[in-house]
Amino acid sequence: MLSEIFAPECAGCKGRCETGLPLCDKCRSLLAGYKHFCQNCGHPLGADAKVCGHCLGGAPWDRIYIDYRYTGALKKLLLQIKFGYRVTGMSSLGLLVHATFLQKYDIITDVPSHFTRKLRRIAHPARSLAKHIAVHTGTHYEQLLVRNRKTEYQYKLKSRMRHINVKGAFFCGKDLSNLKILLVDDIITTGATVKECCKILKQAGAVKTDVYVLSGGRY
Ligand SMILES: [Zn+2]
Ligand SMILES: [Zn+2]
Incomplete structure (x- = not known):
């Protein structure tokens, strides 16, 4: 973190980074997408x-x-954020958003971080991304989901256990009847958390629930 105050550092190559992003132009150009x-x-x-x-x-x-x-480089960056090594640079994470949203949404929201985890992490990349997309698409941002209970970190669990871990973990207190929602997260692996969140949003009445995730693993 100190090094960032004096010279912005690329999360990928540790080189100097003047792009306003946490990644230099070269590392950014090497980010892998899907075909x-x-x-x-x-x-x-x-x-x-x-x-x-x-x-x-x-x-x-x-x-x-x-x-x-x-x-x-993206994995390095997200791990730095997750474990609190990087606080600055996270607000510009949204500059990496590449997807074009054809749909107009009523509300953009995010997968909530657990309170104790939030204290530990400070940073909440999903929220930074959600707010960035909201601003850039002229859409209302709102925190729709809250965690009912503490859940174990998903990455520590095997696939089968991940669904059990998040079942009933989220709550939505708002009537979403006839609303179109975009749910945002920073990473998806098995999809268990995002699926559970979508289920709750639909139960609350959402007529459409789309998902944006910055990065996907395991396939
Ligand atoms: Zn770099
Ligand atoms: Zn499909």
Whole structure:
């Protein structure tokens, strides 16, 4: 953090970084995206499939946008934020958002961070991203979801346990009838957390629930 005050440092290569972003131009240009997407929901896919596994089981979101693979410089950056090594630079995380949102939303919201975790992390990348997209699309930002209870960190759990860990973990106190919602998170792996959040938003009446995630892992 100190080094950032004196000279902005690229999270990828540790080189000097004057771009206003936490990544230099070279590291940014090397960020890996996806080539193949689910015809139904837009989830990244292997080349040979047409529809993703989420849709086969009835996808909880209407459309999902995932910009980059969770690898390389972006992985380094998100880990630095997660473990609190990087506080500045996070506000510009939104500059990495590449997706074009064709849909107009009524509310943009984020996957909430747990209170104790928030204290530990200070930084909340999902919220920074959500607010950035809200400002740049002229949409209202609102915190719609709260955590009912403390959950274990998802990355510590095996896939099967992740669904159990987040089941019933979120609560929405607002009537979302006829509203179109964009839910934002910084990373998606199995999708268990995002799925549970979408389910709660739909139960609250949301007529459309799309998802934006900066980075995706595991596929
Ligand atoms: Zn760099
Ligand atoms: Zn799909």
